[in-house]
Amino acid sequence: MRILVVCGAGASSTFVAQRVRSAAEDRGIPCEARAGSESSIGADLDTLDVVLVGPHLAPRMELIRAGAASRGAVAVLLPGDVFSDLDGSRTLALVQESIASSRITAPTQREDHDD
Template sequence: MKLLLVCSAGMSTSILVNKMQQAAAENDVTAEIHAIAESDLQQHVEGSDVVLIGPQIRYLEKNIRQTVEPFGVKCDVMDQSAFGMMRGDQILEQARQLMK
């Protein structure tokens, strides 16, 4: 499963990536997870399975969905509480639910 975490600059989500990778390893989930800036999404979306949008840029959800839909990529805004608490396990589970 290839996941992209999208935020305004790709910085706030980089901490979350590490926590998600740890949760994936603990649960035997194979996941490639990257944090990127919204401005870089077009270059990275192809081949991805899920795009999760940082709550701070939820106002860009419509544009992001239009970018990822032609590639068949699932998309959602990250749970704000899980993001704020840096709960990588919960965000990983959110992505896994989108894959179903």
């Protein structure tokens, strides 16, 4: 899984990305999770499976979701209490549910993946 966690400036998303990476690692799930800002979404979409969007960006969610879908990624609005998920397990579960419901496969299963 390749995940970008975005917030307005990219600062608070760092904590979420670290926690998701840790939760995935604990479960043996291959995962690249990194933080970014709203302005970095467009440039990164071709290399992502999931965009986790900070709750304060909810007013722009439909635009972000449409852009992600057009490039084969899924965008997920994070819950308002995302920062209380100290071990990243709830956020990882949200990612996994979103991938399953959108029928996006893991990078190792994607036909266009070059690894």
